[in-house]
Every structure is written in C-alpha cells, then in structure tokens.
Amino acid sequence: MVTALIPWRPQPSRLAAYDATIEWYQRNLPEVRVVSIDSDDEVFTLSRCRNLGVARADDDVVIINDADTLPELSPLLEAISAARVDGLVHLPYTDYRWLGGIGTAQFAEGRELSQCDYELVVGACSGVYVTTADTWWSHGGQDERFRGWGFEDAAWYLAHETLLDAPPQRHSGRVYAQHHVAEQRFGTQYEANERLMARYREASGNVELMRQVVFEDSMAERARNLPGV
Numbered sequence: 001m002v003t004a005l006i007p008w009r010p011q012p013s014r015l016a017a018y019d020a021t022i023e024w025y026q027r028n029l030p031e032v033r034v035v036s037i038d039s040d041d042e043v044f045t046l047s048r049c050r051n052l053g054v055a056r057a058d059d060d061v062v063i064i065n066d067a068d069t070l071p072e073l074s075p076l077l078e079a080i081s082a083a084r085v086d087g088l089v090h091l092p093y094t095d096y097r098w099l100g101g102i103g104t105a106q107f108a109e110g111r112e113l114s115q116c117d118y119e120l121v122v123g124a125c126s127g128v129y130v131t132t133a134d135t136w137w138s139h140g141g142q143d144e145r146f147r148g149w150g151f152e153d154a155a156w157y158l159a160h161e162t163l164l165d166a167p168p169q170r171h172s173g174r175v176y177a178q179h180h181v182a183e184q185r186f187g188t189q190y191e192a193n194e195r196l197m198a199r200y201r202e203a204s205g206n207v208e209l210m211r212q213v214v215f216e217d218s219m220a221e222r223a224r225n226l227p228g229v
Contacts, residue, residue: 051142
C-alpha cells in the first residue's frame, strides 16, 4: 500500500493549489490513501509535519507531497517501485518547474501543465519525495530545528548524500509548483535556520560529523532506535 502525505495548514492563497493536488491524486492514483498532516506547533513547520506523517503511516511506501506541487504519473510510479527495494529516497523529477502567477492561471483555465509558462528551479530537491519509513529514519528524517520556512530540504539532501553514501535518486520527469503568496524569509528564526544550515554544509561528506549534527536533537534520538539506523 501507498500513502500520499500532504503537509498542510490552510492559507487563503494556497487553497486552490491544495485542491488541485488532492484532485490530481483522486484522478491519477485513486487507490493511494491521501492524508493531510499538520502539527500543533504555532509556526507551521514542514520538517516536523513530514516526520509526523512518516511516523504515523503504516503503508510500505510514503509519498511526501507538498500541498502546492503536482507530479507526473510515470516517474512517480517508477519512484514508488524503486523506493521499496534500494534503501534510498526517490525524487520523481529532474525538472522542477515553478509556474508562477501566469503559469498557475493558465493551468486553472485548463491548459496542460506541460504547456504552462514556468521558471526552472535549478537544484531543487523538495516538492515530492518517495520513501519507506526505514529509509526516512536511516538518515534522521528531516531536522525539526528548521522552523518556519527555509533550508530544511537542502540540509536533508546533504544528510542523505553523506549518511547513505548516495544522493536521493531522481527519475526523469517534471513536477509543477503552483503559485501562492511567498512566505517571509527573514527574522530571528530564519537566521537560526541559516546557522544550522551552515553546520550541515560543514559536515557534508563527513559521516561522523554529519551524524553528530543530525542525531543530536530529540527527534533524531528517537529515530536512532529504529531499524536501519
């Protein structure tokens, strides 16, 4: 069985994108259980929502799908099959297309996603992940010290690459990120996120140092006791 996990806290500018994401799964993968997940944190925290969702899922594969991002079916199915067997997290895309206001409006008017205006986001490593619980915890999940917005995906990528001796595996295809009001990326918490990200960069490629960074907080301490860690 497969669960599609969608971290979600309602905001006016995100409602249409969320509805489109739910509808995509209902149309393309009706057999997949779709679950929206939030935490009780005052500030919406993607990393915590992703961890909570994986911890609660009892299916063999979990798709972690941002509430604004639409995948393509074929690479997603490839990623699901591969994630079951190789112990790595899979990214079902090689192109991350941000539709922006114009492309999102075109999509809402009925244009095919592949024909919508977009900006290519080079190096993107978020949006849609495909994993098993054991694989997710084997490199610590995502660091819940990244609160609010910023850096959790890039830090996770470095942890995966260092601790699993391989980057997350990509599958040829595209995902499409829909437009919404941008989150603020400044302030005390954002600066704390920046400092933590600097530690991940310093630890990149060094297994012992990366383990110290990843497994020093309580979330990772729980993950340490799971199989494969």
